[in-house]
Amino acid sequence: MCTALTLKTKDGYHLFGRNMDIEFSFNQAVTLVPRNFTYTNRAIDKSEKTKYAMIGMGTIIDNHPCYAEAMNEKGLSCAGLNFPRYSHWEEETMEGKINIPPYDLILWAVGNFESISELKPELEKVHIVGKPLNENTPLPTLHWILSDTKGDCIVIENTMEGLKIFDNKVGVLTNAPTFDWHITNLVQYIKVSPTQPSETILGEENINPLGQGDGGRGLPGDFSSTSRFVKAAFLRSNSVLGDDELSGIVEFFHILSGVSMIRGSVVTPQNINDITQYTSCMCQEKGIYYYNTYNNNQINAIDMKKENLDGKEIKVFEYRDKQVINYEN
Template structure:
């Protein structure tokens, strides 16, 4: 379960971010090997893949698993950013099927890294996405087999955004982004569902309402919040999609200098607290927001806040680095800028 939101400042600069919602630890909470870090890949780096390694055409920075090619989300030197999220409707295909269709097989968990190191804009993704298909093989991460159905969201500094879903026998369907993405069902269903909430607005309802029998009802609390009184409030992917879309589109316009703060505020209602989502009384695992991250696409800078501390770690992409760089995310309570 995850949510991504895109917002644009008055001057046209784009800010984009996501929550990573999982029931698995990501920052060594249980002493595990799978730890999330900031990974930077410079131009020309050979990125080792479970399939066929490739060379990075663009430098990239993002959040991924230490010692792997996997990025959960990231940004490249041209300002193209993207992420992966769970989608249960995802399909895949065998090597023989993909070869027969003259497509390139990809491992789904590596696809964000692949796209960001190969393309400079969403326009280029639109031109090339049909060349790829998700291979029906599991990733092996630090000796453990990982099988997760995934879809993808990409946005560039022009504000152009797309969602890619491998729901056609491993081949991708492309959708124009409406500025937000969550999980299942498929993207076109979510966009259609938004029409059910077209009556919502940000204006307070202040006047009294008189009914046929002469009964008069007065708004509570001066009518504050009535415009969004029927905004869905659960943490399901359907409700988070509607909630994040409406809030992001109803917030005040903002200056670029306030972009990250505005973006972070938009996420407040979809950040999932620990413990409110459990499968059973005997299951101690809780699916909640493990980290929030915001990207300033113009400055190629990220701001990440993990669930295990109050601190933000901020880092700007440096296209001049000579080799792969791995940096820890601050899990304390003090701001860390690099």
């Protein structure tokens, strides 16, 4: 499970990030891949090279960077979210197509394009092939949200019906079912308002709110994909930002905390607690990756533009999962 979010600050910066809701750690860490990085496309067993440097949360498997979400030096960002029962991968490659395994779509898109408008025509050629990274790593079930510094946002889904691209005007994504279903479902909440409800009359009885804080009445409060989509869309649409980027970052983390999973609230069929392992927020213009974790709610920041983007090696930053407390005395 997961929730992804986009947000624009009052001073014009674009933010992109997500909650990573999962019942286990996957050896994740903030990972910087330099420009002109060469990797093996397992779908066609050939070496390919990226164009742009990128930073995001991921894991290295057989010297192969596998990103959960990432942004490049131009600001194009992408996150993969779990899409069980709906995602579909082709069994064979197709000549004349861009054959990509699902775990490489982020690496390919963020590594080679500056914007959604540049990427979109190439997506029509994409053929997602279900070839595992290795025999010990199962294929993921994913759909993707992408955003750029122009404010464009799309969702990519590959189902039995083929690859579909949706313009995402609500700026959020969760999990199954399909994105167009989630948009239709928002109609059920068309009357939900952040304002305090007023007095009403039923029969001859005056009905008044019991107290302050009744805004948002009717919003779902559970942790299902459908409920998180509605709540995140509502919180994003009604968020009140200050005048600068920092205010936007603060609100970004607050919005995602409103749909985060607390240990014990969601238990998997294997009797394991599903939690929000981390929350990320990327400033797409500045190239700064912010994150906090379930065990450490201090916000950590890594500026990719302070690193050598022409380096030859992947750089992995320590995953700071131990709580930091500011003791005043």
